[in-house]
Amino acid sequence: MNGKTFRNRLLASSVFAGAAMAVVAAPAVAQEDEAEAVQETVLVTGSRIAKQDFVSNSPIATVDAETFELTGSVNTEDVLNSLPQAIPGFDRTSNNPGDGTATANLRGLGSARTLVLVDGRRMVPARSDGVVDLNTIPPAMIERVEVITGGASAVYGSDAIAGVVNFILKDDFEGFEANLGYESTVEYGDAQFWSADFTIGANFDNGRGNVTTNFSFTDREDVFASQRDFAAIIPGGGGSSGVPDGHTFDTFDFTALGVSPVLNPTDPAGISCGVEGTSIVDTDGSLATMDDNGNPLTPFTSGDEFCGGQGIFAGPDGFRPWIDSGANSDRYNYAPVNYLQLPQERFATTTIARYEITDDMEVYGRFTGSFNQVPQQLAPTPAFTSITTQVDNPFLSDQARAALAQLDTDGDGSATTFIGRRMEETGGRISNDDRFAFQFQVGLQGLIADRYDYDVYFQKGRTQNNNDLEGDISLDRFLQAVNVTADANGNAVCVDTSNGCAPLNLFGQGNISAEAANFVRNRINAKSEYNQTVFGASLAGDTSGLIELPGGPIGWAFGGEYREETFDFRPSDALAQGNILGFNAAPPVSGGFDVYDVFAEFYAPILADVPFAEILAVEGAIRVSDYSTVGQTEAYKVGGEWAPVEGLRFRTLFNTAVRAPNVAELFSPQSNGFPGAQDPCSTTNRPVANGIATLCAATGVPANLIGDTPEGDPANPAFYQQRNSQIESLFNGVNPDLAQEEAETLTVGAVWEPYFIDGLTIAVDYYTIEIEDYITSFGGGAQGVLDQCYGAAFNPSQDPNNPFCIALNRQSNGEALPLLPNANSGFLETSGIDISANYGFDVDAVPGDFTVTYAALLLDKWDFQASAASDVQDCAGFFGNFCDDPIPEYKHNATFGWANGPFQAQLRWEYIGEAEDDGGSGTTIDATSYFNINGAWDVNDNLRISGGIDNLLDEEPQILPDSIAEQANTYPGTYDVFGRTAYVSAKVRF
Numbered sequence: 001m002n003g004k005t006f007r008n009r010l011l012a013s014s015v016f017a018g019a020a021m022a023v024v025a026a027p028a029v030a031q032e033d034e035a036e037a038v039q040e041t042v043l044v045t046g047s048r049i050a051k052q053d054f055v056s057n058s059p060i061a062t063v064d065a066e067t068f069e070l071t072g073s074v075n076t077e078d079v080l081n082s083l084p085q086a087i088p089g090f091d092r093t094s095n096n097p098g099d100g101t102a103t104a105n106l107r108g109l110g111s112a113r114t115l116v117l118v119d120g121r122r123m124v125p126a127r128s129d130g131v132v133d134l135n136t137i138p139p140a141m142i143e144r145v146e147v148i149t150g151g152a153s154a155v156y157g158s159d160a161i162a163g164v165v166n167f168i169l170k171d172d173f174e175g176f177e178a179n180l181g182y183e184s185t186v187e188y189g190d191a192q193f194w195s196a197d198f199t200i201g202a203n204f205d206n207g208r209g210n211v212t213t214n215f216s217f218t219d220r221e222d223v224f225a226s227q228r229d230f231a232a233i234i235p236g237g238g239g240s241s242g243v244p245d246g247h248t249f250d251t252f253d254f255t256a257l258g259v260s261p262v263l264n265p266t267d268p269a270g271i272s273c274g275v276e277g278t279s280i281v282d283t284d285g286s287l288a289t290m291d292d293n294g295n296p297l298t299p300f301t302s303g304d305e306f307c308g309g310q311g312i313f314a315g316p317d318g319f320r321p322w323i324d325s326g327a328n329s330d331r332y333n334y335a336p337v338n339y340l341q342l343p344q345e346r347f348a349t350t351t352i353a354r355y356e357i358t359d360d361m362e363v364y365g366r367f368t369g370s371f372n373q374v375p376q377q378l379a380p381t382p383a384f385t386s387i388t389t390q391v392d393n394p395f396l397s398d399q400a401r402a403a404l405a406q407l408d409t410d411g412d413g414s415a416t417t418f419i420g421r422r423m424e425e426t427g428g429r430i431s432n433d434d435r436f437a438f439q440f441q442v443g444l445q446g447l448i449a450d451r452y453d454y455d456v457y458f459q460k461g462r463t464q465n466n467n468d469l470e471g472d473i474s475l476d477r478f479l480q481a482v483n484v485t486a487d488a489n490g491n492a493v494c495v496d497t498s499n500g501c502a503p504l505n506l507f508g509q510g511n512i513s514a515e516a517a518n519f520v521r522n523r524i525n526a527k528s529e530y531n532q533t534v535f536g537a538s539l540a541g542d543t544s545g546l547i548e549l550p551g552g553p554i555g556w557a558f559g560g561e562y563r564e565e566t567f568d569f570r571p572s573d574a575l576a577q578g579n580i581l582g583f584n585a586a587p588p589v590s591g592g593f594d595v596y597d598v599f600a601e602f603y604a605p606i607l608a609d610v611p612f613a614e615i616l617a618v619e620g621a622i623r624v625s626d627y628s629t630v631g632q633t634e635a636y637k638v639g640g641e642w643a644p645v646e647g648l649r650f651r652t653l654f655n656t657a658v659r660a661p662n663v664a665e666l667f668s669p670q671s672n673g674f675p676g677a678q679d680p681c682s683t684t685n686r687p688v689a690n691g692i693a694t695l696c697a698a699t700g701v702p703a704n705l706i707g708d709t710p711e712g713d714p715a716n717p718a719f720y721q722q723r724n725s726q727i728e729s730l731f732n733g734v735n736p737d738l739a740q741e742e743a744e745t746l747t748v749g750a751v752w753e754p755y756f757i758d759g760l761t762i763a764v765d766y767y768t769i770e771i772e773d774y775i776t777s778f779g780g781g782a783q784g785v786l787d788q789c790y791g792a793a794f795n796p797s798q799d800p801n802n803p804f805c806i807a808l809n810r811q812s813n814g815e816a817l818p819l820l821p822n823a824n825s826g827f828l829e830t831s832g833i834d835i836s837a838n839y840g841f842d843v844d845a846v847p848g849d850f851t852v853t854y855a856a857l858l859l860d861k862w863d864f865q866a867s868a869a870s871d872v873q874d875c876a877g878f879f880g881n882f883c884d885d886p887i888p889e890y891k892h893n894a895t896f897g898w899a900n901g902p903f904q905a906q907l908r909w910e911y912i913g914e915a916e917d918d919g920g921s922g923t924t925i926d927a928t929s930y931f932n933i934n935g936a937w938d939v940n941d942n943l944r945i946s947g948g949i950d951n952l953l954d955e956e957p958q959i960l961p962d963s964i965a966e967q968a969n970t971y972p973g974t975y976d977v978f979g980r981t982a983y984v985s986a987k988v989r990f
Contacts, residue, residue: 045120045146045166046155047619048540048557049603050453057619057639057651058152059747059765059834061085061855064144065170069946070906070934072183072983074195074218076134076142077102080165081973082910084857084891085149085834088973089114092220095339096967100374100433100465101126101133106149107769107830108862108875108887109162113659113741115152117166119366122156124439124461124532128567128589128664130159133463136370136437138350140179140197141169141214149834150767151657151745153635154621157561157597158660161743161771169366171352173201173212181985187954190227191341191978194219195985209355215348222343222377226336228977230959231968238962239331241724242382242420244509245314247322247330249418249723252311252403254321311403313507318397332422334379340968340977345373361446369438376431381423381473381582384723387506388416390485394492395505414483418813420723423473425512426521429582430470437463439532452541455559461532469524472582474574477520482506522580526571531592536561551605551617558600566592567663584672591667595660599623601637614643625658629666630740633658647753651765657743665775665822670733674726676881676963677782678919679816680790683709683719692790698800699789700810720814725963729782730809733821741824743771749834759840766833768861774826779804780866780873782818783881788870825867830876832859848900856892873918879925879971880918880964886925886974888913902938906948907931912974917964925958928975947984954980 046058063079073079081088089103089111103111116123116132126133149163156164176199183193194217201212225231241247310322312330323330348370356362389396391405391413404415443457481504483495494501502519505511538559547554569589578585601621607613618640625633639653681687681696686708697703705720749765779785788794788804795802809817837854862876862883875883890913897906910930917923934948957968957975968977 045164046148046152047601048155048538049555049601050540057641057653058148058150059749059763061147062144065142068139068142070936072181072934072948072985074139074181074193075102076137076139077104080104082893083147084855084893085147087885087887091973092341093972093977095342095376096378098376100376100435102135103131104134104165106162112662113159113162115156115160115164117164119168120166121441121459122534124437124463125530126435126437126463128569128662128668130662133435133437135346135372136368137167138214138216138348138368140199140216141350143168143170150747150769151655151743153657154623154637154655155601157623157625158658161657161659161741169352170212171354172210173199174203175990176200177987177989179985179987181983183981183983185978186980186982188227188979191223191981192221211351211353213351218344218346220341220344222339223341224336225338225340225968228340230956231340231977232336234333234335234962235959235969236961237325237329237331239333240382240422241331242384242422243312243330243332244422244424245312246506246508247310247312247420249310249420250407251309252406257399257402313400318508319400319403337377337379337428339377342374342376347371360450361444363444365442367440372435374433378429380428381426381471383421383423383473383478383581385475385581386416386418387479387482388414389483390414390495392486393484394486394490395484395507400507421506425517426473427471429472432468433465435463435465451544452539454539456537459534463530465528467526469583472522472524472580473520474522475579475581478581481516481520522574524572524575524580526569526575526586528569531566533564534561549604549606551608551615555603561597564594578672587669587671589668591663593627593629596626597623612644614646616642627660630660633660633740647755649751652748655745657745659741661738661740661775665738668732670730673729673731675729675782676725677727677786679722679727680786681706681720682722683707684721695790695798695800699805699808701814705814723815727782727816727818729818729820731777731820735822738775738822739773739824741771741773741775743769745769762837764833764835768831771828773824774828775822775824776826776866777820778807778823778825780870781820784866784870785818785820793871827865830862832857848898851897853895854892859887859889862887875918877915878918879915883918885971886915888915905935907933919964921964923960923964928955930955930976942989944987950981951976951979
């Protein structure tokens, strides 16, 4: 048996003539190669049955190695995120949220519902949610990437609800190849990448064996938000209410502190007390009823004699009224020191080997290892907490001491106040991730009786991450150090002097001494390890000589798989116990599961090469899994294809899919987080006018703090006001009763190659995905719980015992602390139409070959319901606090290519449709187009130069309000935040 034919039968490249076209295709394809390839049987992603045609009943998008090279893509997620079927996952811009990984997210269903494979096998995950870090897959070794959207659990098992991304690596390389690449923005000269990779491969024993090894290095420099005007400042005077001066949220009588209740004409804000735009005193000293914009004002109390509100430790007297918004807002601009591009250093190596023991038996193996360093950086720690200090604290000015004395209601000489202080003196918060991953695989494949393909393999992988957190504050030591009194000599000392306490001057920017900063700093570390072990075996063949249908023999495949996955997260004590102020608490996590699978599939060609049936076939598959956690699950698929005439093919495929809960969902203890949400009981949301004041009181907001601030009046310190746009919430909590998610997916489409237009192929497919028992935070998250407690549509009787109201768990000051455990409470449905076209042609007057490729998504529906009691949230065409990243109703990626001899050139047009804020603010992100140009020149047989320019027109992102932007005042995974970028690479080969 010819070894080349044997390998083609088992592992041949699937070109999918006319059906699964490259989204960004190489301009020229040799007709002779197509004619030869069509005689070979191939395996396509989504099936274990080799067929002689290239058309899959699952729509497949293919991205080849040429695309990665021409687009200058150093990281694989850059290309994947440009696919219309993808919503960006974590990438180089994911600073907050982010964890140093790069992920795939098909259909916007979440990275945990997208299965990542390498050569059709699972890659070792990097996180407790079972998600693969794409940084561990070597870009230089990628032959192509095949992407199936829609359920594929019947073939590959759990996690494939949204689809599969299959990275197929080069495994038969001979020679030496070196690639050197560089990238930088044109106008700014930053956001630089350096990359280098070296591949060497050799055949041996007369071509029976091959060993290919690759080494690669990537260095990516950091870019800060301060380096872009649109990202450097929080728009509208917004920002954090925790400031370097120290901001106390309690209400003070400033008249009693000697603040005159008249306007100060020398103050640029035009006020001397109160909140800008809400001063209660007019220029003549009388009570003001309207602000400068004609909006009604509510005085802090009746009469002209009082000026009250929250305070800030700043100004010549050391304490003055807090200005909440406007041109002179006291809010802290935390944006400049945040990363816009995460720096990265990556070292990776891959070795692939194979050897044909006999003509019908081959042993193969692969080792992949990578080391990634990817830090994130945030602004200095925001200390939001209640503190107690002595009124005689020497650090206090006379006015500040008098102010805090107003809070000493029991006369014991101490005052307790809730403060927001930005700890600039301890430096920025830095999270350093050092992630090492490896996977090795060994297998045996071949033929039995020259007709049955078998494959038996074993693989093991591990991802280890060391996370060092810098710039955080110990809560215990912070509270100890701020409780300061005066000794007999009037010097500042800690009331509790244990542990060498250094007194901390919290009152004013830059007042914290180096000794105090060092005393409160926390040294935090966390280590995690994910282990995966997989053993699989399969047998495939057909019924030739036994059962022959009019269209040919029935293809079949069956097999089994065993998989074990474990995760262990070991944080330092302070991180585990939440004795920190700058980062979220992260308790230890340890857990795992194993699963036994059996699967089978068939492909039955009922008719072929007869009138009205060039092909008529059906296919099916079933997979039964037994999990140690959720028990037995089943998934199946059934579909068919019909080509009434040559060049026209109809196809359909129905799948059931499952996703078993991952380690994080099953075993993570309760921990805190800070999602963005708006509290309906906050004064600026007018609880009285909205008729929920009684319910607010019944659910824990002090009755005397419930009141309205009129529209146009940014705050009323007399009433409860949500302190921050982010609300601390308690997530997770071990839930052994979690069950699997279950989904149904359907695709119906057609592939047309019109005989009268040579070189044109068009594919149109309708898809729908419905997920039941969707695992999500209770109520859909903090905003969902708040809405379902106070919304008339969800709680019409205003019952405080409503489960969503109970989950709010309000504190004594009225602040909500939602309890958000995982639950099988959600439902999600999405549908739309995928369109792809590929046209290759010649122009007599112009030398060379031309191609036009087009891939588009027309989104019909993206509906999410967090629980049976929740409203259905329509996210098609929306973005925001509920829908997250923009989910436009239309996206496309079009490429215009030309090739002539050693030259290639492409112009790519990426279009992202408009999206609207899901919160009803009316903010809309306009449709955006990016034009990218690139090309390559084969100088000779040994040297190739390629390069290009992305974002050719230097399109800047639209600036969004802080309350609805993800980060950097935009959604940087969706919209380009770097500007016009040029790249160049050189490939040397021998």
